[in-house]
């Protein structure tokens with residue numbers, strides 16, 4: 446894959462048509478976006494941009510990371526009592542110390558902390574900074590929990606086939622959630638280049654494997670990410686990695702879609718970002734309504750993708766989602 450040249454090329458706004466997005470997965474289109482993006486970006490600007498299927502989110506209070514306040518996909522998932530919807534306002538979401546218990550780690554950004562942990566939960570930092578002994582203790586605790594689960598489903602955890610299952614599952618679970626320990630800034634790692642490129646960049650069909658936080662079972666699908674640069678472009682391989690970071694956490698699809706869009710907006714400050722995800726949820730397929738062919742589509746459009754229908758439609762037609 447062609448990688449971007451060194452950042453020292455900043456200030457040579459040439460070669461618009463062939464900037465180095467050589468990845469074959471990326472599709473570029475030629476368009477002028479009218480540059481209506483000089484407006485100072487604010488988080489409020491990003492708000493209201495979502496068109497997630499369920500449409501609401503609540504980030505305002507101590508429950509900001511709880512999914513309880515979001516409508517469930519499935520009536521049976523609906524928590525009781527349902528919290529009233531709150532309008533999301535990023536500007537005021539910086540949680541107070543009582544809310545996070547670790548105020549010193551929060552930056553005003555709701556998306557990425559200064560340390561890049563990006564929506565850490567209680568315990569995330571412990572996991573990141575644990576010693577070898579703590580790590581071993583964590584694994585033991587998880588193994589005990591899995592053993593309990595095995596007993597509770599009517600199995601014999603001591604039969605041969607299951608002997609190593611608690612450890613395997615514990616390790617697998619840590620892998621499925623490794624995104625908690627990852628850092629957007631480490632992933633981007635300076636791969637932002639001033640190319641003077643201002644046309645749409647799309648990476649489509651990014652495979653995504655995530656875990657439904659309501660049922661702890663996977664949901665898998667594809668994510669399509671598009672953005673229109675404001676001169677600066679991001680190394681094209683970084684987009685799937687940002688998607689991976691947020692997918693490797695306990696998620697709901699709506700939030701995953703939004704977090705990826707917000708993170709790209711935050712690290713790159715482009716004219717706009719659009720993220721669409723289509724996926725299949727095992728909790729729907731294997732239980733509950735048991736509809737095996739359904740897919741759930743969520744999208745989040747920010748900046749010029751939100752403001753300009755034409756831009757949005759171009760993106761949707763390029764990723765092939767609005768085909769009929």
Ligand SMILES: [Zn+2]
Nearest residue numbers: 657659660728
């Ligand atoms: Zn679920």
